[in-house]
Every structure is written in structure tokens, then in C-alpha cells.
Amino acid sequence: MERTGETSPEPSLPRRTQIIRATYLIAALDITWLFLQFSITPYLAKRLGFDTLWFGYLQTMVGVIQLLGGPMFGRFADLFGARAALSLSCVSSIVFFLLLAMVDTPLMLFVQKLPAVFMHILPGSQMVVADLTEPQHRADALAKLGICFGVGMITGSTLGGALTTHYGETVAACFAAAGSAVSLLLVMKFIPKSTKPQTPHPPPSSDFSGSTGADKNTKKSIFNLGEITRLMKFPGVARTFLVKIISGLPAGIFQVMFSIIAMNFFKLQPAQNGYLMAYFGIVQMIIQGGVIGRLTSRYSERTLLLLSIGIASLVGLAQAAMQDVFQFCFIVFPMMFSLSVFNVITDSLLTKSVPSSDTGTMLGLCASVQSLLRTVGPTLGGFLYENYGVSSFGFIQFGVNVCVFVYLLRHGSDHNHTHQHRD
Template sequence: MYFTVFIVQCCFFVYASLNPYIFKELEIDTLTMSSINSGVALLQVFTSPLIGRLGDRYGARNLLIISVISSVSGQMVAFLATGISMLLLSKLLFVAQDVKLGAQMLTSDLVDGKDRGPAMGRIMVPFSLGLLAGPLIAGQSAKYLGNQWTLLAMATWTSSCLGIILYSVPEKTSKNNSDKQDSGSQRKTEKSTWSLVTTGRIPVLLAIKILTATASMVVAQNLVVVNMKEFGLSPARGGMVLAANGLLGVVFNVSLGKLSKRFDDDVLFKWSPAFCLLSYAIMTQASSVWILLVSFLPWNLGNVIIDAQVVARLTKSVPSSDTGSIIGINAMAFQAARIVAPLLGGCLVEVFGFSALGLFGATISSLALGLSFTF
């Protein structure tokens, strides 16, 4: 499963890295490209819970297969694209590509109790490695193959995941063998899918997710601009800063299991927004890129714990027949933050400077910290 997540995400980030250049080659303006990207992101807000429900009905294995098919078809259409209509179709085909959702659902089916949080964190390791490797592979492959032929190569590589999934991912899980055998109970649960967000402590968990995701995405999606304007970094040095941030995410995701063994999950979860608060406070004083790099340490630690713990607690708060739906709703919260973040962060940087991002993040993290202490 981990290798599948890495391949699919790596190939997706190759696609994402080359996408602007393909738009430029086809003489499509930046405004049109941005409008398409925003529209697709908005669509994903509404499709994420539906994809999660498909996972509940047909299983995590089939959801992973759908993700791979979606990725391959999107890359193939982009390879064949000769105009804006085919590029738009390519983007739409990628809507169902959410391999992380399928991997989280499979993990919730197979892992119980205290081990679920660290297991959710381990999923993010191949995801983060794919994020790091994708742009590097894109740059090197495009030199020799060209942009669109690189996408064909990535589509071929991604398609190999179908064999991996069929061979290594079990068709039957504990979830399949218990709750899903009762079709009447399942239909009853499906009728109340949209009421899941009001069940127990789920509203508080989702609020923490939305707050922290918005704060982190405001920073993450404006780091390129900050590196260029605030610190005067070249693209190469700016890329090194982004890579360092990504590597820290990998390290903390790998270390999450050890942290969970040493500290109680409730303690980690309650104090995780405090790590984010500390990082944003450091960002407000970041007069050099080295201070920015220091701020990435608590920033990654806090966000890694929050992401893993929120998903683990959400899946424990619902019947196993609804885990796909609640993971989809969690993904919807992230997609909503992803839509708001670029514009909000851009306005803050343009009007008030980089320190405003830190101040905004510190304020949001304070609210999340207050909510986390209700657990």
C-alpha cells in the first residue's frame, strides 16, 4: 500500500509540476489556468464525501483501484491534449484520484485502538516522499522526453499500481466481514451520512482540522512567493527550502509511532496546536531564511500530530461502515481550506508582509488550542 501511495502521488506531482508549462505551450493564459484549478478544487469539496461513501459501499481496495484509474486516465488525456477542452477534461478526471483517502480507509479497517494514530501518520511518509520526488522527476524527465511524453511515462508507471493493489491489498477486511454483512444496517447508516458531522465530538474535531489546515495552507501555498520577495532567493535555493520543509514532514511522520509510545495520545493531541502556535510566533520574527527554517520544526511536528490524530479519532467516532464517509468529510475540510488559502495568504503578504502570515497562523492556532483542550 505504501509503495502504491508513493507512486500515485509522485506521478501526480509530476503532472502538477508540468501542468503550467503545458498550458503555456498551448497558449492558454494564466488567468484561465487559475480559474480551472480553482473550479476543480471547489468541485473536490463536494466530491470527497461521495468518494468516501463509495469506499464504504465497495471497500477500500476498490477505492484505491478507482484512484489509480482516475490518475492514469487524467495523465493520458493531458498527454493527448491539443487545447483547453482536453486539459479541462484531464483535470476533471483527477477529481476521483484520492489515493490518500483510500489508504486511510484501509488503515482504519485493519488497525484498531492506540496504533491507529501512528498508522495514519505512516501513510503520510510515502505521500510526502512523492511530493518531494515528483517535481524533481518532472524537471529531469522534461529535459529528455518533453512535457507531454513525460506524462505518458508517468501514466504507464501509475498503471503498474493496479497489479500491486490486486496482489497485495486484501479484498476482505474486518470491516467487510462485520458491519457490511448487515445490508439493512448499512442502508440505515447511508441515510444519515450527512448527519455524521453533528455526531458526538466530530464537529469539534472538524473545526480543529479546518482551523489548522487553513493556517498551514496559507503559509504553504505562499512559500514560493515569500522565498522570492521577502528573502530574495533564487528558484534553486527556494526549492531547497521547500525540500527541507518536506523532509521534516517525512521525519516527523516516521517518528510519530515512537512519540505515541512515549506520550499519551490525548496529551499529544491537546498540545499539538501549541507547537503550531510556537512556529507561527517564530515566523513573525523571521528576518532571515534560517529563522524560517527553524520555524518549520514545530510547524511540521504540530501538523503531523493533528492530521494523524484527527483522522484516527474521526474513524473511531463512527461505525466501521461509515469510516469512508467520515474520512471523505475530513478531506472535504482540507479541500475547503485549500481554496481559501492562496487568495487569503496572497492578500496578507501583499498588504502587510510575511509577518502577517505568522500572526494569522498564531491567532488561528490559539483557537484550535482552546478546542483541543476540550478533549
């Protein structure tokens, strides 16, 4: 496979628009198959004799796999281009779902999760969008991927439930495999080999390892930790990345534990939980499709980052005080607003902070943050829930986000627009 990125002609504006629209469609389909799988795995695990503890181990394993795979996938995308990266993800999805259709033992269910190491369509789609949009429009374009997520969440959950109920897990898994094959065809048809602009390589001084451009073999390795971690050397990157992890941790724990909260605290039946998830999806589509774009055109990204963290702290207080699902429904809108704005703005800031040749690796690292939260979330969340109850999630979210908010206010002056650095 040849490295791409330097020789591809830059696409015209109509062509770029076509590629971005195709990318949105591919992302929506991938999220659909992902949520369809969420409707299969719990029932399959229960039928195979998994208890809550072992199902937690399974979820943690997926988190670890994707935590390790995210940066490698991003690096692969930067080296070999968007088409190769998205094709790899689609092929991994096909294998993943075909194995799911064949699972008949507990061990097989663990083995079936291994292809998830390269299932990163969403970061790959973010890379394409980031590469093909101007910096001032990037946050809005990335936010619109949230509409795809909402559509996929609603469609996949509904479709997965219907297929599993009427035809069984095997048919549902095969349907998802066929869907991933359709996604692969769309990638091959509409996504160019590379979406990188024609720009020179970063100067040798920015190389974390201190090596020069002479080491081609080292630079072409997707497993080169130095090439991945050197991105933290760019101005503002390490700070934004730490904010993304620290501020996102309490909300991540709440999300990981939400199925338990819905079942035990809210006393929801499966059908009611499905309606609540659909409500989440609709709210997210409204915010990311109709709100974030307007905000980014009027306010700076730093202002919006502060706003999202401030609202997240207030959401934490509301979560600590809530008593039932009806109160929670009122909290959902500010909660989804703060989460959506926070994720979009931090992703946008981080991709602007590094050369265009490294946007894939950076988005892979961003995806790994979510995987990290899914990895540590079940353990921390279970401990907090058992010992301190649901209110503890809200109090921790309030405390952490207030601290981050104050830190950014006090150290924000030198942070301003170092993120506009590009090749």
C-alpha cells in the first residue's frame, strides 16, 4: 500500500461538498449498524449465561481495544489516506458482524469483539470533514456529524429491536454485516484516496523524537508512538487534551452507568428506555444540526468551550437533585447541549492546533478519550453507585467542571488562537 496525501489534486468546491455529504451518509449508516448491534449483544450475552460482572468485563475489553486502536487508526488514515482508512473500518465491521452471527459460546463472544480495534468510521469521517472545510467553518461541519449520530441511534435501535424480536440475533447480525458492505461500496465510490491539502511536511523541529525527515521507515509506521505523542508538543494541544479528559470524565461515567440508572433508579421498562434513547437522539440532532452552527458563527471557540463547561457544572447540580425520569427529561436538553458543544469545540480546536497532515492521528487520539472513559467508567461508576448513589455522579460533575472553568478563566489569555496553527 502506498502512502497518499502529497500528490492528490485538491478537489473543487462542488466536489468537496459531494464528498462531505457522502461522508455524512456513511457515518449515519455506520452508527445505525453500531446501535443495531447494541440491540443484539445484551440478549445474546444473557442467553450465553453472562451475569452483570462478566458483561462488564466484555464492555471493558471493547473499551481497551478501541483505546489502543484509535491512535493507530488515525495514524493509518494520515499515512494512507481517507479511502484506505474508511475501507479498513468497513471491512472490520463486516468481519465483526459476521462473527457476531456465529457466536455460540462465551469465549466466542469475546473473540468477536477483536475487529473493533479498527472500527473507527466516526473519527475517519471527522478527518475527511476537517480536511475539506475551512477552519472557520470546521466546528459547524463537525457538529453536523452529530445529526448522523442521532439518526443512526434512533434507526439502529429501532431496527435492531425489531429484527432481533422477530427473526433472532443471527439474522440481525447478518443484516448489519450486509449494511457494512453497502457502506464499503459507498466509500469506494465517493471517498478520494486522500483528502489532505497539498502542503509541505511539518518542520523537523516539531518532531517529538528529534529525528529528521530522513527516517522514512519510522515515519511510515502506524505503530510509531513518538509520531503519535509528538502532537502534544504543539501549542495548546496538551492543555486542551487534558481539559477534554478531565471535564469529560464525570459525564462519561454517567453515560456508562445510564443503563443501570434507567433500570434501577428510574425503574424503566425496555420499551420506555427505548423511547428515552429516541428522545436523546432527537435532542442531539436539534442541537448539533440547528444550534451549534449559529453559535460558532457568532462566538469564539474559547467562549463556547467555557459556556459548555459552565453549563455542565449546573447540569451536575441538577442531576444530584433529580428524583425521577420526568425531572431528568428536563435536564436532558442542557446536558446534551453542553456535551455536544464541548465535544465539537475541543475536536475543532485540536485539529486546528496541528498540521493538516496530522488531523487523522489527532482525531484518533480524541476518539481514544471516549474509549478511555468507557474503560474506566464501569469500575468508577459501579463503585460510586453502590456506595454513594446516583447523586454522587452529579456532585462530582459539578465540582470537576467548576474547577476546570476557573482554571480556563485564569489561564486563558495565552490560550487564545494558538489553535489556528496549520501547515
